[in-house]
Amino acid sequence: MAIKLLQRPFSLATRLTFFISLATIVAFFAFTWIMIHSVKAHFEERDAHDLRQLATTLETVLNHADYPQARRLEILKNVIDGYANVFICLDDGSGKILFQSPNGPDLSHIMSTPGLAARLQDGNVISWVDPHPRALTHDNHQMQTRSWRLIMLPLSRAADGKPAYHLLMALSIDFHLHYINDLKARLISAATIISILIIFIVLFVVYHGHKPIRRVSRQIQNITSRDLDVRLNPQSVPIELERLVLSFNHMLERIEDVFTRQSNFSADIAHEIRTPITNLVTQTEIALSQTRSQKELEDVLYSNLEEFSRMSRMVSDMLFLAQADNNQLIPELKALNLADEVSKVFDFFEAWAEEREVALHFSGSACWVVGDPLMLRRAMSNLLSNAIRYTPGGQAVTVHLAEANDQVQLIVENPGAPIPAEHLSRLFDRFYRVDPSRQRKGEGSGIGLAIVKSIVTAHRGSVAVESDVRATRFILILPKRA
Numbered sequence: 232m233a234i235k236l237l238q239r240p241f242s243l244a245t246r247l248t249f250f251i252s253l254a255t256i257v258a259f260f261a262f263t264w265i266m267i268h269s270v271k272a273h274f275e276e277r278d279a280h281d282l283r284q285l286a287t288t289l290e291t292v293l294n295h296a297d298y299p300q301a302r303r304l305e306i307l308k309n310v311i312d313g314y315a316n317v318f319i320c321l322d323d324g325s326g327k328i329l330f331q332s333p334n335g336p337d338l339s340h341i342m343s344t345p346g347l348a349a350r351l352q353d354g355n356v357i358s359w360v361d362p363h364p365r366a367l368t369h370d371n372h373q374m375q376t377r378s379w380r381l382i383m384l385p386l387s388r389a390a391d392g393k394p395a396y397h398l399l400m401a402l403s404i405d406f407h408l409h410y411i412n413d414l415k416a417r418l419i420s421a422a423t424i425i426s427i428l429i430i431f432i433v434l435f436v437v438y439h440g441h442k443p444i445r446r447v448s449r450q451i452q453n454i455t456s457r458d459l460d461v462r463l464n465p466q467s468v469p470i471e472l473e474r475l476v477l478s479f480n481h482m483l484e485r486i487e488d489v490f491t492r493q494s495n496f497s498a499d500i501a502h503e504i505r506t507p508i509t510n511l512v513t514q515t516e517i518a519l520s521q522t523r524s525q526k527e528l529e530d531v532l533y534s535n536l537e538e539f540s541r542m543s544r545m546v547s548d549m550l551f552l553a554q555a556d557n558n559q560l561i562p563e564l565k566a567l568n569l570a571d572e573v574s575k576v577f578d579f580f581e582a583w584a585e586e587r588e589v590a591l592h593f594s595g596s597a598c599w600v601v602g603d604p605l606m607l608r609r610a611m612s613n614l615l616s617n618a619i620r621y622t623p624g625g626q627a628v629t630v631h632l633a634e635a636n637d638q639v640q641l642i643v644e645n646p647g648a649p650i651p652a653e654h655l656s657r658l659f660d661r662f663y664r665v666d667p668s669r670q671r672k673g674e675g676s677g678i679g680l681a682i683v684k685s686i687v688t689a690h691r692g693s694v695a696v697e698s699d700v701r702a703t704r705f706i707l708i709l710p711k712r713a
Contacts, residue, residue, distance in 0.1 A: 243444075247437045248430065255433070256426045263418045270414065274407045278380045279356045282400050285310075285317065290386045293396060304330050316376075316403040321396055329396070336361045336379065338399050351383035351399070358404070376403045443468050447476065459487040503545060503662065503677070507538045548678050552661065555685035562603035562689050566712055569598045569607075569641060573630050576611045580619060588624035591615075595632030598639045599712040602690045610686040611641070613679040614705050618645035621703075634711060641707040650698040658696055659684040683707075 318335030385394030631642040
């Protein structure tokens with residue numbers, strides 16, 4: 232059970248809540264990171280600017296020719312004492328330390344350390360952590376000073392062109408880091424709280440945003456087989472759900488049509504089978520009600536045999552249509568010349584047509600298709616028998632065969648009374664008859680045209696019917712052989 236729940240896709244509400252919350256939270260934390268990074272960069276730029284300005288001031292003091300070196304160093308010390316968080320180390324260019332700020336970090340070993348000295352070349356500003364931190368006073372507060380910003384600059388020029396002095400300056404940045412860490416903690420705390428609020432807000436918004444979906448779902452749940460005529464109003468839902476509602480209404484129309492057809496179909500089957508069974512029972516009871524001669528009993532048996540044959544054909548036709556409904560009607564594909572198949576069907580109906588004084592005419596040339604010969608003959612036979620049945624004596628049934636683009640058209644045309652337009656769209660329905668009074672006059676079971684449609688559909692073709700005062704035409708369209 233747990234595995235099935237894990238395999239089930241997450242709900243839309245969960246997905247929307249997760250992705251919207253994730254996007255918002257990521258954006259907020261990105262903003263927090265950018266802000267902290269900007270503060271760090273601002274402090275770095277400001278520190279570098281202050282150190283370079285101070286170095287310019289010190290260089291001016293050291294270049295003052297009116298004072299001896301001792302006096303210049305004293306002035307330099309006084310200047311540095313004015314900065315509580317700045318310490319310097321000054322050498323004479325040859326490595327001899329001239330001055331180093333008291334109570335500060337030991338900077339002399341930095342100038343003699345090749346690795347650190349190389350990183351400080353060309354006035355680079357680097358961060359340095361003192362392995363021996365000490366307590367310094369900043370803004371009247373004692374704090375452990377461990378982190379420094381270092382810069383080393385050459386000052387003045389000797390006669391040989393080399394720097395006269397090397398000035399190493401160290402700026403305490405612990406108070407900067409303290410401020411940044413405090414800001415980071417506050418921002419992260421705020422981001423966490425806001426993220427939780429965002430999740431609940433998004434969940435609330437998504438829940439209320441899905442109200443139209445839940446409303447439509449309740450409406451759909453209330454639709455039963457007795458309410459198939461109900462349609463949802465596409466104007467009462469948001470535009471995002473309009474296509475869904477329209478598609479559902481279209482599906483309801485198809486279901487209603489199928490349900491109606493199925494109900495009528497079942498009723499028609501019961502009626503079609505009940506009638507011959509009733510006839511058989513009645514005829515048999517009459518034959519047994521009194522003594523009959525052998526000839527009379529044989530007549531009764533032959534009549535019963537005719538009814539049984541009729542029922543057998545009907546059951547066979549119904550099984551054929553059931554196969555078509557279940558997509559089990561798979562034609563055996565062969566290359567066929569429809570002109571030859573029409574000729575074979577004509578040979579079969581020739582005697583019956585002569586009996587009814589109906590002529591059979593064919594027009595067209597050889598047209599090749601790919602299909603099942605038995606199925607296609609059955610479809611043409613149903614159309615031809617139907618045409619012969621309703622053609623007045625002395626008239627002719629004509630079969631036209633022609634190619635159009637990548638299709639083959641077979642038209643069965645017969646003169647006679649025109650079929651009203653309101654019936655044309657339903658002629659291929661099962662058990663549908665234009666004239667219900669002809670129900671039991673031997674003209675067939677009423678499913679011949681339905682079989683034609685099923686066969687043509689199985690061959691990826693289509694059927695149509697036209698009727699006017701001149702003639703009625705049944706049109707079969709099949710794909711041409713490639």
